[in-house]
Amino acid sequence: MILIQETLSLFKTSGFFFVTPGMIVMWAIGFTLIYLAIARDYEPLLLLPIGFGIVLANLPLADLMKPHEGLLWRFYHYGIQWEIIPPLIFLGLGALTDFGPMLARPVLIFLGAGAQAGVYITFFIAYAIGFDLKEAATIGIIGGADGPTTIFLATKLAPHMLGSCAVAAYSYMALVPIIQPPIMKLLTTKEERCIKMRKLRKVSRLEKVLFPMCSALVLILLVPASAPLMAMFMIGNLFREAKVVERLNKAAQNELLNIVTIFLGLPVGATMNAEAFLQPKVIFIFFLGLFAFMISTATGLLLAKLMNLFTKEKINPLLGAAGVSAVPMAARVVQKVGAEADKRNYLLMYAMGPNVAGVIGTVIAAGIFLTILQ
Amino acid sequence: MFEAVSVFVAGISGVFLGMGLLYFSIKIVSAVTSRLNSDEGEK
Numbered sequence: 284m285i286l287i288q289e290t291l292s293l294f295k296t297s298g299f300f301f302v303t304p305g306m307i308v309m310w311a312i313g314f315t316l317i318y319l320a321i322a323r324d325y326e327p328l329l330l331l332p333i334g335f336g337i338v339l340a341n342l343p344l345a346d347l348m349k350p351h352e353g354l355l356w357r358f359y360h361y362g363i364q365w366e367i368i369p370p371l372i373f374l375g376l377g378a379l380t381d382f383g384p385m386l387a388r389p390v391l392i393f394l395g396a397g398a399q400a401g402v403y404i405t406f407f408i409a410y411a412i413g414f415d416l417k418e419a420a421t422i423g424i425i426g427g428a429d430g431p432t433t434i435f436l437a438t439k440l441a442p443h444m445l446g447s448c449a450v451a452a453y454s455y456m457a458l459v460p461i462i463q464p465p466i467m468k469l470l471t472t473k474e475e476r477c478i479k480m481r482k483l484r485k486v487s488r489l490e491k492v493l494f495p496m497c498s499a500l501v502l503i504l505l506v507p508a509s510a511p512l513m514a515m516f517m518i519g520n521l522f523r524e525a526k527v528v529e530r531l532n533k534a535a536q537n538e539l540l541n542i543v544t545i546f547l548g549l550p551v552g553a554t555m556n557a558e559a560f561l562q563p564k565v566i567f568i569f570f571l572g573l574f575a576f577m578i579s580t581a582t583g584l585l586l587a588k589l590m591n592l593f594t595k596e597k598i599n600p601l602l603g604a605a606g607v608s609a610v611p612m613a614a615r616v617v618q619k620v621g622a623e624a625d626k627r628n629y630l631l632m633y634a635m636g637p638n639v640a641g642v643i644g645t646v647i648a649a650g651i652f653l654t655i656l657q
Numbered sequence: 658m659f660e661a662v663s664v665f666v667a668g669i670s671g672v673f674l675g676m677g678l679l680y681f682s683i684k685i686v687s688a689v690t691s692r693l694n695s696d697e698g699e700k
Contacts, residue, residue: 396672396675487691651668
């Protein structure tokens with residue numbers, strides 16, 4: 284009898300006794316993300332730690348997200364709330380980015396701006412259906428297809444939506460090859476998809492070295508709120524192009540980027556506890572995130588078509604779809620859809636221009652939201 | 658609603674303004690560096 288009572292009291296102090304149906308649903312969501320990462324290769328670097336973070340945050344009594352005490356809370360507080368991890372990710376991205384194609388044909392950067400129209404259109408619609416301004420801005424930025432920027436903005440404007448917005452952003456980034464091609468084909472004719480681009484000029488080393496310094500100056504002066512991301516993006520790129528700090532360049536591209544990716548995914552997933560996540564609003568976040576992504580693709584394409592009305596040298600409008608950040612996935616999709624229309628048409632290098640411009644455009648868009656709404 | 662409209666307009670115009678400034682700074686840098694390169698070539 285005593286043995287049974289002891290066993291029962293042990294069970295009552297264990298986590299099993301406090302498991303709720305909501306927690307079980309969250310485990311299912313977490314394990315689904317882990318499955319998608321491992322079995323389907325959907326953004327595994329982020330969805331795997333996010334998925335595991337969701338499971339960990341929904342284990343009763345573990346208190347991993349307990350303020351000031353929980354391990355994952357410390358990662359979240361000091362890494363994300365203190366604005367350290369997203370800028371460090373941008374340092375690595377800057378070191379990985381070649382601005383050469385963009386510098387060779389600078390007019391293509393406007394396609395990166397055109398794709399940001401989807402961010403603002405979605406912002407407006409989200410506000411119209413009942414989200415407040417800060418929440419609407421956080422949902423809209425999903426259309427920029429830039430994970431770290433989404434996390435950066437969500438932390439500042441709507442921290443309660445951080446997990447759902449981050450998962451939506453990374454999920455849709457993984458689905459770029461599925462989401463974009465139908466829109467690209469719908470909005471362009473076969474003749475347009477076959478347009479061949481002029482050969483890119485050679486960009487000198489001096490131009491590549493001067494670019495990160497000039498753009499950091501110009502863009503941070505214009506939108507100071509974008510400074511944490513823009514500054515780190517450009518210093519990372521300067522490491523790459525200067526060619527004299529190869530150790531720093533390699534560290535930013537590899538070790539540092541990998542380490543901060545671990546510490547980004549886990550706490551982001553851990554913000555998704557059952558009470559905060561299992562709400563009708565979250566369904567709208569995912570729906571509007573997808574809408575943002577689709578509209579960004581469409582506005583990029585339509586801007587390219589509009590530019591063709593005024594320029595002598597025609598631009599292949601498919602390049603507009605690469606204006607969403609998702610580097611280099613969106614550029615690869617442009618190459619694939621272009622090659623389907625004409626297999627001798629190589630668009631990948633041209634698409635990298637608007638693709639990297641899209642990253643800059645999304646950071647500017649986030650900076651403008653912060654300036655006005657914070 | 659007025660606030661949302663103003664964020665919408667300011668946002669889109671701000672992004673295009675930023676990209677426009679970036680475009681002109683790239684053009685200026687490109688012109689200066691090509692001039693420098695051609696001067697070096699002449700020497």
